Structures are given as C-alpha cells and as structure tokens.
Amino acid sequence: MADYVVEFGKDGRPVESDGRLDAAAFHRNQQAIRDVLARLLHGATGDVLEAGSGTGQHVVAFARQHPEIIWWPSDIHPQHLSSIAAWREHAGLANIRAPLRIDLSDPAWCAEMTNGEGPGPLTAVFCANVVHIAPWAIAEGLFAGAARYLAPHGQLMLYGPFKQDGEHTAPSNAAFDASLRAANPDWGVRDLGELEQLAAQHGLRLSETIAMPANNLILCFVRSSES
Numbered sequence: 001m002a003d004y005v006v007e008f009g010k011d012g013r014p015v016e017s018d019g020r021l022d023a024a025a026f027h028r029n030q031q032a033i034r035d036v037l038a039r040l041l042h043g044a045t046g047d048v049l050e051a052g053s054g055t056g057q058h059v060v061a062f063a064r065q066h067p068e069i070i071w072w073p074s075d076i077h078p079q080h081l082s083s084i085a086a087w088r089e090h091a092g093l094a095n096i097r098a099p100l101r102i103d104l105s106d107p108a109w110c111a112e113m114t115n116g117e118g119p120g121p122l123t124a125v126f127c128a129n130v131v132h133i134a135p136w137a138i139a140e141g142l143f144a145g146a147a148r149y150l151a152p153h154g155q156l157m158l159y160g161p162f163k164q165d166g167e168h169t170a171p172s173n174a175a176f177d178a179s180l181r182a183a184n185p186d187w188g189v190r191d192l193g194e195l196e197q198l199a200a201q202h203g204l205r206l207s208e209t210i211a212m213p214a215n216n217l218i219l220c221f222v223r224s225s226e227s
C-alpha cells in the first residue's frame with residue numbers, strides 16, 4: 001500500500017465492533033453535500049461511483065436519498081474498505097454495491113471497471129476530500145479514470161477546499177494547507193485553475209462551482225462538447 005494513505009475515520013465516535021468507522025466531518029458536511037447532489041443528480045439513474053469513500057457513511061446517505069441510482073463505493077485502504085462494507089451491511093440498502101478496491105493512482109482504477117463485475121458507463125463520479133490529502137498523481141488518476149468511464153453526459157463532482165486563482169479563499173484553508181504540506185510535501189489544497197487544466201487534458205470542463213459551508217466547494221466537471 002502506498003505510504004501516503006492515512007487511516008481516516010477515528011476522529012468521531014469510537015469504532016464499532018463490526019468495523020464501521022465514524023468520521024466527525026461526515027456529521028458536519030453531509031447535509032449540505034446531499035442538498036447539492038439532490039440537484040445535480042435530479043432525475044438521474046444508472047451507476048454512480050464514489051472515489052475514496054473513507055468510512056462509507058456518505059455513500060449510505062446518498063443511496064438512501066437516491067434509491068433510483070446504484071451506488072459503487074471505493075477506496076484503497078483495507079480498513080476503510082471494511083468500514084464501507086460494514087456500513088453497507090448495516091444499512092441493508094439494495095442499491096449499494098460492495099466496495100471496489102480502487103487505487104486512484106492507476107488511471108484504469110480496477111479490473112472490475114472493464115470485466116463486467118463493476119458498474120456500467122457512469123452517471124457520475126463523486127469524490128470528497130481526497131485530492132488535497134494525496135499526491136497530485138491521485139488527481140491525475142481520478143480525472144483520467146473519470147474521463148474513461150463516465151457516460152457521455154456524466155458528471156465528475158469534487159468536494160473539498162480549493163484555491164482560486166492561486167489564492168486561498170480563507171485563512172483557515174491556508175492554515176490547513178500548511179498543515180497538509182508539513183505532513184507530506186506532496187499534499188496540499190489544490191488550485192481550481194490547475195484542476196481545470198487537468199480536466200481539459202481529459203476532455204472535461206468545469207460546468208459549475210458551488211460554494212459550500214466552511215470555505216469548501218463542490219466542483220462539477222462534464223465532458224467538453226469538443227471531445
């Protein structure tokens with residue numbers, strides 16, 4: 001396992017005996033994220049993949065809110081994959097598939113994407129709080145895979161803190177960025193313009209930037225009409 005993967009989800013309630021992890025951030029941000037997804041995925045069906053699902057709490061909330069969508073959680077960390085599986089079991093929802101082990105540094109993501117055991121062309125990819133807590137190669141793999149597997153009108157939705165025009169949007173984001181870079185020089189809050197450039201390399205364009213609580217954003221990318 002890559003050494004930049006950090007275990008996540010022990011900052012909230014104690015770990016459940018069945019492996020369910022609880023992330024404090026989920027309780028702060030899930031309602032606002034779900035409100036935006038309710039609009040972006042209004043009327044949507046088909047398969048939606050969550051990249052870097054962490055504890056698996058978000059995907060359960062999304063699946064409950066969008067029963068007409070099949071949800072595919074994923075992560076790289078074994079303990080997170082166990083937590084996602086445990087939350088899926090606990091929720092008992094028919095529209096959540098077993099977690100996929102996806103290493104986003106691989107643009108192909110995982111074998112299931114093409115061997116018939118995974119989702120079909122994706123209605124959307126959702127990814128929260130991953131690209132700043134990982135090397136840039138993870139953003140590259142995320143966009144490469146999304147471009148490869150999204151359906152023609154599919155959306156790639158990113159949630160997290162982002163710089164705009166190379167500047168932090170709040171002192172708290174600047175402090176967070178500094179703490180990330182101190183932990184690992186390859187991590188850091190990403191710039192919206194750099195993500196747009198990366199998206200363009202993969203035939204995607206930014207369609208919406210949505211302000212979220214606590215100086216976060218949701219970025220929505222779609223296939224550019226030229227590609």
Ligand SMILES: C[S@@+](CC[C@H](N)C(=O)[O-])C[C@H]1O[C@@H](n2cnc3c(N)ncnc32)[C@H](O)[C@@H]1O
Pocket residue numbers: 002004005006008023025026051052053054055058074075076077080102103104105127128129130133134138
């Ligand atoms: C801060 S957590 C965010 C979890 C969840 N999306 C949320 O917002 O609650 C970052 C997640 O990215 C995952 N991750 C890190 N490197 C990864 C990689 N190379 N491929 C896939 N997932 C990765 C971690 O295991 C972790 O679950």
